[in-house]
Amino acid sequence: xxxxxxxxxxxxxxxxxxxxxxxxxxxxxxxxxxxxxxxxxxxxxxxxxxxxxxxxxxxxxxxxxxxxxxxxxxxxxxxxxxxxxxxxxxxxxxxxxxxxxxxxxxxxxxxxxxxxxxxxxxxxxxxxxxxxxxxxxxxxxxxxxxxxxxxxxxxxxxxxxxxxxxxxxxxxxxxxxxxxxxxxxxxxxxxxxxxxxxxxxxxxxxxxxxxxxxxxxxxxxxxx
Numbered sequence: 278x279x280x281x282x283x284x285x286x287x288x289x290x291x292x293x294x295x296x297x298x299x300x301x302x303x304x305x306x307x308x309x310x311x312x313x314x315x316x317x318x319x320x321x322x323x324x325x326x327x328x329x330x331x332x333x334x335x336x337x338x339x340x341x342x343x344x345x346x347x348x349x350x351x352x353x354x355x356x357x358x359x360x361x362x363x364x365x366x367x368x369x370x371x372x373x374x375x376x377x378x379x380x381x382x383x384x385x386x387x388x389x390x391x392x393x394x395x396x397x398x399x400x401x402x403x404x405x406x407x408x409x410x411x412x413x414x415x416x417x418x419x420x421x422x423x424x425x426x427x428x429x430x431x432x433x434x435x436x437x438x439x440x441x442x443x444x445x446x447x448x449x450x451x452x453x454x455x456x457x458x459x460x461x462x463x464x465x466x467x468x469x470x471x472x473x474x475x476x477x478x479x480x481x482x483x484x485x486x487x488x489x490x491x492x493x494x495x496x497x498x499x500x501x
Contacts, residue, residue: 279311282337282415283330286316287323287359288375289345294318297340300407310415320348323359327366336367338415340395343376343387360391371414375399381501384428394418396425439477444500446473451492451501 284301286294294316301312317323323341330336341356353359360372373395374387387393395414397407401422413420421429442463449462459470474491477483481494495501 279305279309281311281313283334284312284314285323285326285330285336285339285341285363286314287318287320287339287345287356288342289318290342291316291318293342293375296404297407300404300411303404304408304411320345320353320356320359324348324353324362327363330367336363336370338371338373338411339363340373340375340411343374343378357387357391360393364391371395371418373397373410373414373420375402379424379428381428384425388429395420397422398424400424439480439500443473443477446470447477447492447495447500450488451496456488 286297288294288297298314298316301314304310305312315326315329317326339360341360343356345356345359347354353362356374356376360374363370364372371394372391374391374393375397377399378384379398379400384396388396395410395418397410401424406422410420410422442465445463446459446465449459450456454462456470456474457467459465460467463470465473474488477495478486478491481491481498483490483494492501
């Protein structure tokens, strides 16, 4: 007897969800599982489709794109927000994140906040890899694609050198935030921010006083 699982595919590109469906169909043809698949191509549609699931009809697996336009009411801003909402409603759900992001800070932060069962960079995805990821997440999670593993290794290898406030500081500077405006984002005074920047330049062996050199080195080392 096949194991029946409810699957939710969320991506704003219908061709991508169609490709995912083909992968589920190929796995189903092998004989072990039967998948009942629901798709959504916007966060608003995804919220509406959530009504299809219940404790009697629980959601087994969510495969969601990270970067999606927000809902009309701006309650959800990304696939991460949707995943957190669904995880709150269905604690046992398995979650696979698919993303075009290959940013060390973003990847590390999402692993901390969501801890997905599967994490894929779209450039890594092939039909064979997505099938492998689905089976592994269902049977023995986690499954991370090579780009995600490389990013996490790079980040963790350097992580002991600086703390979270340092990483937040670098991240916001990389977005173009001016030092005087960082006090609105970080729990630091301007003097404390300047001290941290000086410490980071010493740590990275940077002789210049420019933020540009600091950010370029931080990016090379995987902190941004």
